[in-house]
Amino acid sequence: MDLKEKLISSFLAFENNVDLDHPVHEVRSEAIKNFENKGFPSKKEEAWKYTSLNSLQKVDFSIFPKEESTLEYKDVKKYFLHEIDTYKIVFVDGVYSSYLSETTHDGVDVCLMSSAFSKPMFRQVIEVYFNKVASKDESLTTLNTAFSKEGAYIYIPKNKMPKKPIQILHLATGNEAALMLQPRNLIVAEDNAEVQIIERHQSLTDNEVFTNSVTEIFAGKDAIVDYYKVQNDAPTASLVDNTYISQKDSSVVRVHTFSFGGKLIRNNLNFYQNGERIDSTLKGVTILGDKQHVDHHTLVHHRQPNCESHQDYKGIFGDSSTGVFNGKIIVDKIAQKTDAFQQNNNILLSDRATINSKPQLEIFADDVKCSHGCTIGQLDEDALFYLRSRGIPKKEATALLMYAFANNVLESVRIPELKSRINKIIANKLGVRVGFDL
Amino acid sequence: MLEIKNLHASVEDKEILKGIDLKVNAGEVHAIMGPNGSGKSTLASVIAGKEDFEVEEGSIVLEGEDLDELAPEERAHKGIFLSFQYPVEIPGVSVTNFIKTAINESRKARGLEEMPANEMLKKIREKSELLEIDRKFLSRSLNEGFSGGEKKRNEIFQMAMMEPKLAILDETDSGLDIDALRIVANGVNKLRNKDNAIIVITHYQRLLDYIVPDFVHVLYNGKIVKSGTKELALELEEKGYDWIKQEATV
Ligand SMILES: Nc1ncnc2c1ncn2[C@@H]1O[C@H](COP(=O)(O)OP(=O)(O)OP(=O)(O)O)[C@@H](O)[C@H]1O
Ligand SMILES: [Mg+2]
Numbered sequence: 001m002d003l004k005e006k007l008i009s010s011f012l013a014f015e016n017n018v019d020l021d022h023p024v025h026e027v028r029s030e031a032i033k034n035f036e037n038k039g040f041p042s043k044k045e046e047a048w049k050y051t052s053l054n055s056l057q058k059v060d061f062s063i064f065p066k067e068e069s070t071l072e073y074k075d076v077k078k079y080f081l082h083e084i085d086t087y088k089i090v091f092v093d094g095v096y097s098s099y100l101s102e103t104t105h106d107g108v109d110v111c112l113m114s115s116a117f118s119k120p121m122f123r124q125v126i127e128v129y130f131n132k133v134a135s136k137d138e139s140l141t142t143l144n145t146a147f148s149k150e151g152a153y154i155y156i157p158k159n160k161m162p163k164k165p166i167q168i169l170h171l172a173t174g175n176e177a178a179l180m181l182q183p184r185n186l187i188v189a190e191d192n193a194e195v196q197i198i199e200r201h202q203s204l205t206d207n208e209v210f211t212n213s214v215t216e217i218f219a220g221k222d223a224i225v226d227y228y229k230v231q232n233d234a235p236t237a238s239l240v241d242n243t244y245i246s247q248k249d250s251s252v253v254r255v256h257t258f259s260f261g262g263k264l265i266r267n268n269l270n271f272y273q274n275g276e277r278i279d280s281t282l283k284g285v286t287i288l289g290d291k292q293h294v295d296h297h298t299l300v301h302h303r304q305p306n307c308e309s310h311q312d313y314k315g316i317f318g319d320s321s322t323g324v325f326n327g328k329i330i331v332d333k334i335a336q337k338t339d340a341f342q343q344n345n346n347i348l349l350s351d352r353a354t355i356n357s358k359p360q361l362e363i364f365a366d367d368v369k370c371s372h373g374c375t376i377g378q379l380d381e382d383a384l385f386y387l388r389s390r391g392i393p394k395k396e397a398t399a400l401l402m403y404a405f406a407n408n409v410l411e412s413v414r415i416p417e418l419k420s421r422i423n424k425i426i427a428n429k430l431g432v433r434v435g436f437d438l
Numbered sequence: 439m440l441e442i443k444n445l446h447a448s449v450e451d452k453e454i455l456k457g458i459d460l461k462v463n464a465g466e467v468h469a470i471m472g473p474n475g476s477g478k479s480t481l482a483s484v485i486a487g488k489e490d491f492e493v494e495e496g497s498i499v500l501e502g503e504d505l506d507e508l509a510p511e512e513r514a515h516k517g518i519f520l521s522f523q524y525p526v527e528i529p530g531v532s533v534t535n536f537i538k539t540a541i542n543e544s545r546k547a548r549g550l551e552e553m554p555a556n557e558m559l560k561k562i563r564e565k566s567e568l569l570e571i572d573r574k575f576l577s578r579s580l581n582e583g584f585s586g587g588e589k590k591r592n593e594i595f596q597m598a599m600m601e602p603k604l605a606i607l608d609e610t611d612s613g614l615d616i617d618a619l620r621i622v623a624n625g626v627n628k629l630r631n632k633d634n635a636i637i638v639i640t641h642y643q644r645l646l647d648y649i650v651p652d653f654v655h656v657l658y659n660g661k662i663v664k665s666g667t668k669e670l671a672l673e674l675e676e677k678g679y680d681w682i683k684q685e686a687t688v
Contacts, residue, residue: 389519392511404530
């Protein structure tokens with residue numbers, strides 16, 4: 001049985017465990033029909049030209065973990081940003097771990113999708129927001145919608161801000177030979193609310209994991225949302241991250257994506273500007289080696305006048321790694337005075353590494369500022385010699401140049417401890433001690 | 439201190455240095471002059487260990503040790519410093535962090551502890567005052583958007599921080615205004631002592647008025663074709679290179 005068939009038949013079993021009378025279930029039923037029609041995306045589709053899910057479909061993934069797993073905090077502490085106090089929503093093999101988590105209902109709701117689906121007090125928010133910005137058409141998104149049951153639920157009412165940042169951590173124990181996870185997150189920041197979120201997926205063994213995640217983010221008027229995705233997973237973990245963001249007037253949403261590890265990562269990051277004077281920021285640092293593959297597909301849809309978007313993605317590719325950057329910007333006819341910026345810079349460290357970078361601009365308004373640029377180059381040999389001639393060893397000099405290259409992106413990280421953590425991950429990845437701080 | 443014997447070096451099969459002999463003792467200043475394209479910067483790069491150049495023949499020995507197998511950083515750890523003719527711009531790395539990293543990596547290589555932060559700050563303050571460098575300047579990205587003169591002054595600031603045994607100054611005077619030339623030359627002179635040596639590559643007597651050389655060499659077509667004392671530089675200033683070129687081809 002291939003994965004598609006297995007998923008479709010699993011849906012029946014899934015239905016035994018959810019409330020079929022809940023309005024959300026109709027949404028799920030519609031979604032599974034769409035997935036059944038479409039199936040997994042194939043390389044024939046333009047958007048999936050460079051990323052193949054074929055080999056994943058041959059793996060016999062467990063769709064639901066058979067048993068509940070427990071983990072000791074000390075064994076997974078390093079995957080948390082433990083230097084600062086945070087709320088934590090932690091899942092182990094897709095199942096909520098109350099033991100590792102710290103949720104709250106104190107003025108804001110930081111809890112679980114399963115509670116949001118089942119408790120009447122959340123029903124209104126679910127009705128207004130759930131599946132309202134996620135695609136009803138894209139096959140993997142609808143697959144996730146069909147199985148939507150668990151994930152992070154974050155609701156920040158008007159003028160509120162949680163006391164501390166929120167971490168969402170998905171851990172996979174390897175208790176299953178191969179496990180498929182489909183977390184579903186909903187994040188709502190009402191007018192003038194503010195929130196900072198860090199999300200990480202971490203597999204703890206060499207067993208195969210395939211995560212198909214969907215996150216919906218709604219930013220009300222003047223709301224500020226910072227979302228950091230840390231993708232530094234095991235070499236047997238694959239991730240398709242579908243994130244959909246809807247913004248209202250004068251809101252600011254910044255998404256930083258740090259892609260350092262994993263077997264295959266596909267990020268579909270979609271911004272929809274549904275108001276004026278909006279600021280959307282999409283930044284990424286990708287550092288890959290081995291045969292790793294990361295595909296960033298971004299979309300910024302400018303639907304109203306006087307908005308801005310800033311995209312800045314840096315990629316460093318070693319060994320036989322492959323990268324894709326596809327940045328689509330749509331500017332509707334009424335979206336005059338749009339200021340859309342897109343930059344994608346890449347360094348290839350080996351002649352076996354490849355990057356496919358493509359801007360895709362669809363501009364229907366006439367009074368707009370749109371700039372985009374893409375570079376692909378090698379490490380600057382003259383700069384390397386300059387540093388080495390001052391006594392900085394080759395490895396450290398290379399690392400320093402890479403930090404410098406990625407610095408634009410790191411600079412806008414607003415949690416200093418996260419920034420130094422990212423620096424450490426980069427240093428580890430490059431095999432150097434962090435002796436410098438930019 | 440430094441002894442270069444019959445040095446031949448090429449890049450992409452093109453021979454650029456064609457048999458150079460040069461001996462520099464501790465405490466000495468040597469000036470190297472010569473027409474454009476004669477190989478002065480190449481010689482400097484080869485001494486510093488740039489891997490683009492292939493050493494085909496000959497040797498470079500520093501304090502009895504052959505440098506042939508040493509990487510650029512290892513040569514730096516042994517006390518070689520090159521002030522670049524064209525310093526490279528490195529966006530995203532501040533001057534201060536760069537110099538701290540350079541000093542601590544060199545100390546580490548010599549088996550020393552990292553320099554304590556307060557000592558480092560003190561040294562940075564002292565040396566930036568010596569070269570009359572504004573402190574704000576030090577937090578900027580290395581060489582990025584620096585004027586020609588600022589880049590050169592920053593090179594000598596790094597030299598002052600690193601305290602090399604052998605400093606090679608490749609056209610440090612070009613791009614400096616008259617006051618800056620005096621400040622930079624004065625800075626270099628302050629660093630001179632009986633244990634270190636300096637090779638100054640220049641086109642002009644001007645710099646040599648301040649940094650007075652013990653010996654002057656003329657490099658032409660990949661060879662040192664004439665050596666003399668400081669008077670040779672004056673003669674070149676007056677007569678140009680034609681007579682040397684003629685002598686060399688005879
Ligand atoms: N990487 C290289 N590839 C090819 N040719 C090179 C390379 N580097 C230097 N050369 C050539 O070697 C010769 C010597 O160059 P070099 O820079 O050493 O001259 P120079 O004496 O420093 O000149 P100037 O006074 O103009 O600084 C020149 O003809 C130059 O074009
Ligand atoms: Mg030169």
